[in-house]
Structures are given as C-alpha cells and as structure tokens.
Amino acid sequence: xxxxxxxxxxxxxxxxxxxxxxxxxxxxxxxxxxxxxxxxxxxxxxxxxxxxxxxxxxxxxxxxxxxxxxxxxxxxxxxxxxxxxxxxxxxxxxxxxxxxxxxxxxxxxxxxxxxxxxxxxxxxxxxxxxxxxxxxxxxxxxxxxxxxxxxxxxxxxxxxxxxxxxxxxxxxxxxxxxxxxxxxxxxxxxxxxxxxxxxxxxxxxxxxxxxxxxxxxxxxxxxxxxxxxxxxxxxxxxxxxxxxxxxxxxxxxxxxxxxxxxxxxxxxx
Amino acid sequence: xxxxxxxxxxxxxxxxxxxxxxxxxxxxxxxxxxxxxxxxxxxxxxxxxxxxxxxxxxxxxxxxxxxxxxxxxxxxxxxxxxxxxxxxxxxxxxxxxxxxxxxxxxxxxxxxxxxxxxxxxxxxxxxxxxxxxxxxxxxxxxxxxxxxxxxxxxxxxxxxxxxxxxxxxxxxxxxxxxxxxxxxxxxxxxxxxxxxxxxxxxxxxxxxxxxxxxxxxxxxxxxxxxxxxxxxxxxxxxxx
Numbered sequence: 166x167x168x169x170x171x172x173x174x175x176x177x178x179x180x181x182x183x184x185x186x187x188x189x190x191x192x193x194x195x196x197x198x199x200x201x202x203x204x205x206x207x208x209x210x211x212x213x214x215x216x217x218x219x220x221x222x223x224x225x226x227x228x229x230x231x232x233x234x235x236x237x238x239x240x241x242x243x244x245x246x247x248x249x250x251x252x253x254x255x256x257x258x259x260x261x262x263x264x265x266x267x268x269x270x271x272x273x274x275x276x277x278x279x280x281x282x283x284x285x286x287x288x289x290x291x292x293x294x295x296x297x298x299x300x301x302x303x304x305x306x307x308x309x310x311x312x313x314x315x316x317x318x319x320x321x322x323x324x325x326x327x328x329x330x331x332x333x334x335x336x337x338x339x340x341x342x343x344x345x346x347x348x349x350x351x352x353x354x355x356x357x358x359x360x361x362x363x364x365x366x367x368x369x370x371x372x373x374x375x376x377x378x379x380x381x382x383x384x385x386x387x388x389x390x391x392x393x394x395x396x397x398x399x400x401x402x403x404x405x406x407x408x409x410x411x412x413x414x415x416x417x418x419x420x421x422x423x424x425x426x427x428x429x430x431x432x433x434x
Numbered sequence: 435x436x437x438x439x440x441x442x443x444x445x446x447x448x449x450x451x452x453x454x455x456x457x458x459x460x461x462x463x464x465x466x467x468x469x470x471x472x473x474x475x476x477x478x479x480x481x482x483x484x485x486x487x488x489x490x491x492x493x494x495x496x497x498x499x500x501x502x503x504x505x506x507x508x509x510x511x512x513x514x515x516x517x518x519x520x521x522x523x524x525x526x527x528x529x530x531x532x533x534x535x536x537x538x539x540x541x542x543x544x545x546x547x548x549x550x551x552x553x554x555x556x557x558x559x560x561x562x563x564x565x566x567x568x569x570x571x572x573x574x575x576x577x578x579x580x581x582x583x584x585x586x587x588x589x590x591x592x593x594x595x596x597x598x599x600x601x602x603x604x605x606x607x608x609x610x611x612x613x614x615x616x617x618x619x620x621x622x623x624x625x626x627x628x629x630x631x632x633x634x635x636x637x638x639x640x641x642x643x644x645x646x647x648x649x650x651x652x653x654x655x656x657x658x659x660x661x662x663x664x665x666x667x668x669x670x671x672x673x674x
Contacts, residue, residue, distance in 0.1 A: 262522055262523075262526050265519050265522055266523055266526065269519060269520075269523050273631055277631050277632055277633065278633075385636075388635075391635045391636070391637070392636045393634065393635055393636075394634050394635070394636060395630075395631075395633055396629075396631055397628055397629055397630035398628075398629055398630075399527070399530075399625060399626075399627055399628040399629070400527075402529075402533035402534055403534055404622070404625060404626045405624060405625045405628075406624050406625070407624070407625065407647075410625055410628075410643065411640070411643075414636050414639055415636075417636070418636055
C-alpha cells in the first residue's frame with residue numbers, strides 16, 4: 166500500500182509547476198456524479214461519486230422528545246461508516262477515528278450554517294420533534310472521502326421528504342409524502358485543502374492524499390457579497406503556515422463560487 | 435444588544451488568569467497542570483516505550499497516542515465516563531498537534547502515551563489540554579522542535595474575543611457566538627490545530643489569527659517559566 170518514492174517525487178515536482186499526474190490543476194476537483202433517491206425506504210438518499218471515490222448517504226426521519234435546552238427544535242445526527250468494501254486498508258468493525266472525524270466535520274458544516282430549519286421540525290413544543298438522521302457510507306475510497314461525504318449529505322437532504330405523521334398514531338412510513346424537509350438559503354459547501362510538499366491542492370486522489378500530512382477543511386456559505394465560514398477543521402500531523410492559511414481562505418472563496426454552480430446543476434429535486 | 439463588555443471584566447483580547455505547574459504526577463515521565471480561569475487540565479506523559487500490538491508500530495518513527503478525558507464531575511450535569519465521539523476527536527486533534535513538534539523519528543517503533551484529564555470545565559478545555567500536554571512532553575524530556583500553545587478565540591456578536599467562558603460561548607443574541615480553538619508553534623508561528631464552529635466572514639478571520647498569535651505568545655512565556663520550576667498562579671497575583 167505504501168506509495169513508491171518515485172511517484173511521491175513526481176507528484177510533488179509536478180505540483181510545484183501547478184500540475185498533477187491526472188492532468189488537473191491544483192484547485193480543480195474531479196468529475197462529480199450525483200444520483201438521488203437510490204433507496205426508497207429512506208426519506209432521502211443519494212449516491213455521489215467524486216472521480217472514483219464513492220459514498221452512499223441515507224436520511225431517515227424519526228420522532229423524539231426534544232433536548233431540554235432546545236425544546237422547540239428538531240435534532241440532527243450524522244453517522245459515518247467506511248465499509249470494508251471501500252478498500253483493503255479498511256477492516257470490518259465499528260467506525261474508526263477517521264470515520265468519526267468525517268461524521269463530526271460534516272455535522273458541524275450542516276449544523277453551524279443552519280441549513281436545516283430545525284425550528285420547523287418541531288411537532289409539539291417541548292414534547293415531540295423530528296430527528297433528522299444522516300448516515301454516510303464510504304463505498305470506495307480513492308481519496309477525499311471528506312468532501313464526497315458532504316456532497317452526499319447535501320444531495321440527500323435536498324430530496325428528503327418528511328413522512329406523514331398523525332397525532333396519536335405516529336409516523337406512517339407507507340403513506341406517500343409530498344412535503345420536503347425545510348431547508349434555508351444558508352447552503353454551505355465543504356472543501357478540504359491538502360498540503361502536498363510545499364503546495365496546496367483540492368480533491369486529492371488516493372495517492373495524493375497518502376503523501377499529504379496536513380489538511381484544512383472549511384464549510385462556507387454566501388451572505389450578500391460576503392463569504393461566511395461556518396466550520397473549520399485542521400487535520401493530520403504537519404503544521405500549516407499562516408501564509409498558507411491566508412491563501413486557503415482566499416482560494417476558498419473562488420472554490421465556493423465554482424462548486425456551487427456545479428452542484429446546482431447536478432442536484433435536482 | 436451589542437456585546438461591549440465582558441461579564442468578568444476582561445478586555446476583549448485578554449486571556450483568563452493562568453495557573454501552570456509541572457511535575458504534579460510523580461509516577462509519570464512528565465506531567466503538568468494548566469488552568470485558564472475555571473478550566474483546569476492535567477496531562478501526563480509516559481514513554482517513549484514499546485508499542486503493543488507490534489503490528490501498529492511505525493518502522494521509522496514513534497507515534498503519539500492521546501486520550502482526552504472529561505471527568506464526570508467536571509461539568510454541571512454529570513458526564514458519562516469513558517470515551518465518546520467528541521473525546522475521541524479531541525484526542526486525535528491533540529495527537530496531531532503534538533506530533534507536529536515532537537521529533538518522532540528519534541524513537542522508531544515506539545509510542546508516547548499522553549493522558550489529558552479535565553477536572554473542571556468552563557469552556558476551552560481542548561486548548562487547556564493541549565497546553566498541559568505540551569508542557570508534560572517537555573517535562574518528560576522528549577525532544578521537541580518547538581513548543582506549542584493553544585487558545586480559544588471567539589466571536590461574540592461581531593466582536594473578536596479571546597478565551598471564551600462557557601457563559602460567553604452560549605451567547606445567542608446578534609450573530610451569536612463562534613468558537614475557534616487555535617494552536618500555534620512557538621518559533622515558526624505555524625498552525626498545528628484549528629477548528630471553528632459558528633459563523634465568521636472570511637474578511638474578519640484575519641483578526642482571529644492576530645488574536646491567536648498574541649495570546650499564544652503570552653502562554654509560551656508562562657509555559658517556559660513553569661518548565662523552569664516556577665509554580666504560576668495569576669489569581670494570587672491579582673489578589674495582592
């Protein structure tokens with residue numbers, strides 16, 4: 166599994182000149198493929214491919230008692246498992262720390278942007294609210310599961326419908342619902358910058374991710390002319406200079422504009 | 435309502451009174467206490483030592499294994515003991531931050547165990563934990579390229595504020611509170627840990643970096659003094 170030194174050197178040398186082995190530019194993502202409603206028992210679902218990296222995401226809605234400090238709000242839970250189908254570096258068993266981190270970073274990107282209107286998910290104040298449960302499954306890992314997972318969650322949320330709920334009877338999963346999950350205009354997008362050698366790139370494939378020892382994830386939304394950062398997570402064991410940090414934030418604004426155009430074309434209800 | 439004055443009277447860019455001391459756990463190879471205001475963290479270091487199971491060993495370097503523990507009585511409502519998703523994530527980001535400055539290639543195949551105990555929590559626990567852990571590593575005599583310090587920068591409404599308390603973190607008026615734990619290296623001022631929750635414009639983020647550098651510089655000085663054996667308690671100094 167270890168990457169040969171020759172490939173490592175080639176990737177780093179090419180990147181110095183702004184090139185990559187697969188012909189992409191440093192901040193160019195791989196082709197995105199999105200298919201929604203892939204599982205009809207889920208309230209919303211999507212399958213996303215980012216190059217050869219693939220995730221499947223399902224959203225289930227259940228009712229529960231609200232949290233005591235948010236009595237009039239629905240709840241959000243994000244889970245992630247990287248199935249051992251995803252590659253021979255993964256083994257069967259409970260989620261490992263890499264999957265836990267992805268789930269928590271995706272959760273914060275969605276939660277902090279207030280993309281889901283949780284107040285509208287209150288059924289009865291203080292008594293019963295909807296719980297939105299997003300489960301992400303890594304199916305094939307060819308690098309950047311993080312961003313693929315976020316695109317998957319976003320796509321699945323967009324097509325999620327609230328099941329029919331009848332007081333005293335509960336949820337009627339078998340009845341067809343036409344009510345979409347209440348989403349706000351605060352749509353955030355997630356992007357992860359990876360440091361490879363002394364340079365930065367976006368959306369690494371497996372080889373590029375393997376030789377990267379530092380990354381920074383951002384979830385960004387747009388508010389008028391401004392770009393708003395909702396969550397950040399520095400990952401891996403190498404440091405990032407303040408210069409690179411400023412460069413990432415600057416570049417993230419451009420990436421947001423490009424990615425949001427691309428995704429809007431791809432995700433349809 | 436605009437946030438103009440902090441409830442504990444601190445300046446916007448002022449860190450809480452610090453307590454710092456090394457050598458507080460005699461059995462450990464290195465240990466330290468770091469407290470900022472009402473947040474208290476203790477860290478111990480054991481190692482470098484043989485790593486088991488052997489298949490986890492890295493042939494060319496040591497690994498750092500860090501566990502972050504929020505003790506059940508450290509918060510208002512009892513926290514369930516043991517590891518959860520949050521504590522695992524904090525353990526990992528602490529491992530990453532420390533790994534950036536420890537000369538891991540000096541101890542191939544071994545492990546350095548770092549335990550962080552939060553005995554009293556009033557926000558900023560992961561930062562206090564990182565500060566204590568970095569001191570404990572240095573106290574254990576483990577070769578480090580630089581020191582690291584950590585501080586939680588926040589944005590309350592539209593003000594950049596240093597080292598939030600729990601009360602400040604729960605601020606919900608105006609733009610609410612944004613929490614940005616930030617860890618830097620002492621000499622090269624590089625970022626070894628950065629997280630963010632909330633909302634802040636890309637323009638405003640520059641102010642966060644400046645505030646983090648300023649506070650970390652203060653923490654480095656305190657860490658240095660404590661590592662020379664001084665018992666630091668800024669609360670006492672204030673009372674005099």
